[in-house]
Amino acid sequence: MAAAAAAVTAFHSYSPQEQQLQQQQAHSQQSTDTPQLSKKPKTLLHKHPLYTPVHSKLSLQFKEKILCLEVMGVDSGKALALNPSIHSTTLDSIHKIITFLQSKGILQQDLPRIIGMCPKILTSNINNELIPVFNFLSHDLNIPDHNFRKVINKCPRLLVSSVKDQLKPALFYLKRLGFKDLGALAYQDCVLLVSNVENTLMPKLDYLISLGFSKPEAVEMVLRCPGLFTFSLENNFKPKFDYFAREMKRDMSELKDFPQYFAFSLEKRIKPRHLECLENGVDISLPLLLKTTDEEFAELLNQHNNSRNM
Incomplete structure (x- = not known):
């Protein structure tokens, strides 16, 4: 033992x-x-x-x-x-x-x-609380017994979540939206299963719709970037969208195509790189602006400056 x-x-x-x-x-x-x-x-x-x-x-x-x-x-x-x-x-x-x-x-x-x-x-009560969680992992998410440890280590909160009141309703809602990969839900995005549907998941989707996206567009965004369901409305979505709309003045289609924008730090990545682009007169796509490494981003600026001086 x-x-x-x-x-x-x-x-x-x-x-x-x-x-x-x-x-x-x-x-x-x-x-x-x-x-x-x-x-x-x-x-x-x-x-x-x-x-x-x-x-x-x-x-x-x-x-x-x-x-x-x-x-x-x-x-x-x-x-x-x-x-x-x-x-x-x-x-x-x-x-x-x-x-x-x-x-x-x-x-x-x-x-x-x-x-x-x-x-x-x-x-916890083993029979009434813990065993149902492992049954949920096995029967509803098709997780083999030997992978229980991987899932629990990814999200320990699963063990203190009610199967009836939390896990099954969340899974039902996510599957209805279009989350079909149960393996991805279990091994990567299992935090969504312990998120309250009415108080956490639905408000994030409603916020995206309030920005002007249609419901299908908003759903597609969260399917492409499930992390959107985990971000704070006040501390993440609102300040980052405000900067996107007022300072960056980019088209909403870019945000629809690259919802991962909300996953990057406003102060450490979005603002500094946007300002550098302004200073150098560079206009690059949102993914290139944010996904590239510091070295790659610096090279993009150098290439633009060199081509402008030729």
């Missing part, structure tokens, strides 16, 4: 003498106001270097959960802040979830990132 699961198992493995000692300490704690846990109980835990800094008044069980998370490489403070329910869950429950994830191909080295991003996983 992987190190993380083994660590959790080890924390449960007390000898009869150790169990008796813990019972005596618990009985003693009930009869005095002084917490007995300040006297380090002689378990496997007390020898671990992370044990000492933990506050002495915390229960042994809670200390073990903190240590379990840290051994896995998870920031216990962040995990507890994002998911307070970890306080009340049992170490045995955490152990079962880790073991289940490993049975699905998730490796110990994957756990810090997966659980760090979605600590809610640690208090």
Whole structure:
């Protein structure tokens, strides 16, 4: 078994003498106001270097959960802040979830990132929440078992998304728009599956239509550049379109043909290159303006300047 699961198992493995000692300490704690846990109980835990800094008044069980998370490489403070329910869950429950994830191909080295991003996983119900997600990946997206790890690592939020209320409605909406490549949805654009249809996906499409594109044109744009569904309206779409329309004064057909425009940084790529073109009197297509490397872009400017001086 992987190190993380083994660590959790080890924390449960007390000898009869150790169990008796813990019972005596618990009985003693009930009869005095002084917490007995300040006297380090002689378990496997007390020898671990992370044990000492933990506050002495915390229960042994809670200390073990903190240590379990840290051994896995998870920031216990962040995990507890994002998911307070970890306080009340049992170490045995955490152990079962880790073991289940490993049975699905998730490796110990994957756990810090997966659980760090979605600590809610640690208090999920295996039968009612986690198993349905893997069934969805298998039955609805045709993902083979050996590729579960690839998909989950790409988007850990899948594990904390409701199949009924989130994943299936998103998949239905995307397929209705024309997303036919299930492999691409699973391995590249799976973040779209955890995006709310009414609050996230539809408003992005509606915004493109509000710019003057027809619905078929807007749909074609998101099919060509699925990332459009992930961009912020206020922080991405609006400022970039404003610059496109007011400063660049380019034709809307260019934006329709190259929706990837919205994927480039306004301050680091779009503005500086547009200004350089203005300074050099160069008019190049939107893809060449943004997709070329710095070296290629500089060469384009040099070629234009050389041809103008001939």
